[in-house]
């Protein structure tokens with residue numbers, strides 16, 4: 001790999017706050033990844049402006065412009081190939097990728113999900129976490145598999161659920177931790193510090209100190 005940075009495409013559908021965190025982190029001269037393009041399936045995604053603001057290609061591949069998923073994914077693939085993309089970060093990308101696309105990019109697609117997987121796969125995670133009465137919630141950055149919200153886990157960040165939380169306050173607390181976890185996961189992947197064995201990721205990183213996270217505090 002040498003000094004060459006891994007070329008990354010970020011796929012979005014919306015506001016792009018995780019894209020913003022990835023852009024900021026990859027601006028560091030020592031970063032192992034560089035973002036080379038941003039692709040949105042929605043022309044009105046606010047994240048496209050962030051990409052333009054960073055001087056990056058902001059590409060729209062609209063699902064409605066394609067007769068079927070195969071043609072949509074071929075357009076994605078063409079754009080990825082044109083930029084020599086090596087890694088894909090899904091950051092609020094609301095389309096499910098086909099098994100064939102995921103297989104072609106096996107262990108090279110990352111996603112951030114707003115829960116501590118495998119709990120609360122799918123949508124509306126914060127409301128469901130509150131309903132379940134969990135005391136700790138958080139986010140997961142994982143490698144993408146054909147099964148939605150599954151795949152080797154790279155980084156997780158936990159936050160306490162606080163008295164009086166509603167889905168919006170909890171989402172905001174989780175989002176902050178997403179913005180720390182996603183850049184870390186990308187850096188680990190891009191630097192070649194992740195080995196995938198079966199459905200587990202083995203990570204070459206300092207071990208945590210083992211302190212528990214307890215809520216409510218004892």
Ligand code: GRF
Pocket residue numbers: 012014015016017018019047091092093112113114139175178
């Ligand atoms: C995040 O909560 C992420 O976990 C989920 O979609 C949301 C995207 O937010 N997959 P943003 O567009 O990055 O601000």
